Amino acid sequence: xxxxxxxxxxxxxxxxxxxxxxxxxxxxxxxxxxxxxxxxxxxxxxxxxxxxxxxxxxxxxxxxxxxxxxxxxxxxxxxxxxxxxxxxxxxxxxxxxxxxxxxxxxxxxxxxxxxxxxxxxxxxxxxxxxxxxxxxxxxxxxxxxxxxxxxxxxxxxxxxxxxxxxxxxxxxxxxxxxxxxxxxxxxxxxxxxxxxxxxxxxxxxxxxxxxxxxxxxxxxxxxxxxxxxxxxxxxxxxxxxxxxxxxxxxxxxxxxxxxxxxxxxxxxxxxxxxxxxxxxxxxxxxxxxxxxxxxxxxxxxxxxxxxxxxxxxxxxxxxxxxxxxxxxxxxxxxxxxxxxxxxxxxxxxxxxxxxxxxxxxxxxxxxxxxxxxxxxxxxxxxxxxxxxxxxxxxxxxxxxxxxxxxxxxxxxxxxxxxxxxxxxxxxxxxxxxxxxxxxxx
Numbered sequence: 001x002x003x004x005x006x007x008x009x010x011x012x013x014x015x016x017x018x019x020x021x022x023x024x025x026x027x028x029x030x031x032x033x034x035x036x037x038x039x040x041x042x043x044x045x046x047x048x049x050x051x052x053x054x055x056x057x058x059x060x061x062x063x064x065x066x067x068x069x070x071x072x073x074x075x076x077x078x079x080x081x082x083x084x085x086x087x088x089x090x091x092x093x094x095x096x097x098x099x100x101x102x103x104x105x106x107x108x109x110x111x112x113x114x115x116x117x118x119x120x121x122x123x124x125x126x127x128x129x130x131x132x133x134x135x136x137x138x139x140x141x142x143x144x145x146x147x148x149x150x151x152x153x154x155x156x157x158x159x160x161x162x163x164x165x166x167x168x169x170x171x172x173x174x175x176x177x178x179x180x181x182x183x184x185x186x187x188x189x190x191x192x193x194x195x196x197x198x199x200x201x202x203x204x205x206x207x208x209x210x211x212x213x214x215x216x217x218x219x220x221x222x223x224x225x226x227x228x229x230x231x232x233x234x235x236x237x238x239x240x241x242x243x244x245x246x247x248x249x250x251x252x253x254x255x256x257x258x259x260x261x262x263x264x265x266x267x268x269x270x271x272x273x274x275x276x277x278x279x280x281x282x283x284x285x286x287x288x289x290x291x292x293x294x295x296x297x298x299x300x301x302x303x304x305x306x307x308x309x310x311x312x313x314x315x316x317x318x319x320x321x322x323x324x325x326x327x328x329x330x331x332x333x334x335x336x337x338x339x340x341x342x343x344x345x346x347x348x349x350x351x352x353x354x355x356x357x358x359x360x361x362x363x364x365x366x367x368x369x370x371x372x373x374x375x376x377x378x379x380x381x382x383x384x385x386x387x388x389x390x391x392x393x394x395x396x397x398x399x400x401x402x403x404x405x406x407x408x409x410x411x412x413x414x415x416x417x418x419x420x421x422x423x424x425x426x427x428x429x430x431x432x433x434x435x436x437x438x439x440x441x
Contacts, residue, residue, distance in 0.1 A: 027053065027408065027441050032061040035436060041429040045419035050339040051437070052347070054409040059343070066321055068336040069415040072390030073282045074399050075330030075337075077345055078323065079290055080275055080362070082311040084352050086294040093123045093268030095259055095296070103132040106140050106259045107166030109292025109302055111285060112269035114169045114247065117277060120269040128248050135253040136244070138237035141165035142301040145235055147288060149332030156209045158230035160331065161285040163292065165302055166240050168247070170285055173216070175207050175229045181222030183207070189246045190233060196220060207231060214239070275362050279388060280370030284329035291328040304328065319344050330390055342399040342413035350401075350411075360386045363400060366431075375431055379405065384438045387412075394418055396426045402434060404441040 036042065036049050050065040052058070059065075091112055096105040105127070112120035127134055145162040146152070154160045161171040174186045185191055197217040200208065207218045207229055214234045233239070237254060245252040278286045288304070295307040308325050316323070321341045326334035353359040364370025366385035367378035376385055387400020399413040412434065416426050 027051075027060050027410075027437075029061050031440075032437070033063070035433055036061070036063055039429060039433065041421070041425060042416075044421065046417045048339040048413070048415040048417075050343045050413045052343045052411040054347075054350075054411060060410075062340065065340040065343075065413075066338050068321070068324070068338055069397070069417045070333055070392065070395050071330055071335050071337045071342070071397060071415070072392045072395045073284075073330040074342060074388055074390035074397050074413075074415075075325070075327065075335050076278055076282065076287050077342065077349065077388050077399060078311070078316075078325060078337075079287050079328045080278060081345060081349050081352065082294055082307065082315065083271070083275065083290050084349070085311070085315050086297055086307075087271055088267075089271050090267035091120075091269050091271055091274055092265050092293055092296055093120065094126065094266045095263040096126075096266065097260060097263050098132060101132055102135055103127075103130050104135045104137050104255070104257060106137045106263065107164070107302075108265075108296035109141070109163075109165055109167070109289045110268055111167055111170075111289035111293075112274060113167065115269075116170055116174075118269050118273060122268045123266060124248070126266055127244075128250070133253065134248075134250070135255050136166070136237075136241055137257045137259065138165070138241075138254055139256050140259060140301050141292065142303045143305070147304065147327030147329065147332055149326050149334035151331075152211075155211055156231050158232070159284050161232040161288075162235040163288045163304070164235045164240065165292070166244075167235075167285070167289055168240060168243055171235060172230050172232050172285070175216070175218075175227075175231065177223035177225060177227040181225070183218055183223045183227075185216065187243055187247070189243045190214065190216070194218065209233070272358070272362065279362050280364055282364075282371050282389065284331055287329035288327065315348075316345070330392075333392070339399075339413035339415055342415075343411050346399060346401065346411045346413075360401070363387060364389065375427060376435065379438070385434055390415075391423065394420070396423050396430075398430055398434070402438060404438050406441055408441050410437070 048064040048069050050062045051060045053060050091110050092108045093110040094105050112118040113123050169187055173190050176184050178184055193214040194216050198220045200217050200219050205224050207216050209216050209231050241252050241254050277283050291304050291307050292302045295302045319341045321338040323341055324336040326332040363386035364372040365383040366372045366376030368383050371389040384403050387398045390397040395417050397415040402410045414430050
């Protein structure tokens with residue numbers, strides 16, 4: 001009798017513990033609301049937040065989730081999703097035809113050609129090894145060298161490389177000091193544009209490029225040990241031709257010619273390697289050029305705006321709030337998205353990729369890789385956040401995926417606009433909130 005009663009009590013206790021554990025795992029709207037609205041940091045600027053439960057396929061909590069925010073580099077999520085829908089497992093690197101003794105080629109916008117990190121050489125090898133005369137068919141890009149709404153004041157900033165049909169080596173010059181303190185520039189062809197200017201006396205040793213030309217001015221004296229600076233060069237078809245000819249060590253001609261439908265496609269780098277470069281360090285150059293690559297699969301000249309319209313119509317018609325989408329990278333403040341739309345896009349992105357590990361490999365992982373490497377701490381060596389950051393002055397956002405300690409799979413979008421406090425405080429608050437959700441649930 002006593003044994004039977006003890007067994008009954010034990011069974012009741014186990015049921016109670018199981019119910020308590022189950023109750024503890026449930027994420028309640030009011031709990032998340034308290035975390036977000038109770039934040040002192042969130043009080044002095046515009047904050048949009050949305051948290052979605054992937055396992056239950058429902059929104060847990062929203063705050064101003066249908067209001068529009070400047071997304072900054074969260075825009076790259078739209079670019080990535082477009083690429084996954086329009087490109088295969090390799091990037092189209094070149095379109096070309098062979099006629100008689102000539103090889104005529106058109107750019108696709110491929111960012112991988114002689115890229116300093118991706119190091120794709122398939123296009124280079126085709127052109128280098130061809131026994132035919134080479135002709136570059138220029139003029140198949142219909143847009144500006146800048147994206148819509150880009151600030152011209154940042155023309156010499158490393159993150160604002162110009163857009164072109166046939167980019168080379170990131171479209172960015174790398175300046176550095178040799179062991180003797182002499183200034184070097186790569187690509188070496190640009191050395192002809194280096195000009196020492198004794199009247200140029202910056203507070204710190206630096207190089208400045210003219211707004212409308214490729215004159216790179218540097219001050220008198222030796223460059224300091226370890227000096228390094230990256231400056232975009234002023235693109236033109238003529239410069240592209242000259243630099244490519246210098247690299248190939250063979251003559252190149254240029255002509256104007258409409259690309260025939262019969263033009264063949266040469267593929268270059270693996271798509272996933274380019275997508276990782278797009279997302280992890282948040283590479284603006286890669287983002288803009290990838291939209292041109294997508295455009296190369298459509299009829300007509302390369303056009304960022306054409307492919308944006310196409311993608312919105314074909315792949316994003318079902319978003320809760322139509323995105324105002326201006327460029328591929330997020331440099332433009334004309335981009336405006338809502339947190340609810342970011343949640344929907346991240347759901348669509350996950351479904352499109354299919355393989356969760358492949359998806360997470362493309363995203364910055366908190367505490368390990370990319371723009372989140374130093375933001376989060378891992379949980380016993382394992383990341384729990386995979387998200388795209390987005391930063392401009394007075395703008396800092398995160399949108400991505402989170403796995404809690406109890407295994408709940410969530411999507412979140414946390415957008416902060418128009419703050420005046422240091423960005424480090426905004427970032428720390430987002431990390432505190434998302435880490436707290438991970439630890440609690």
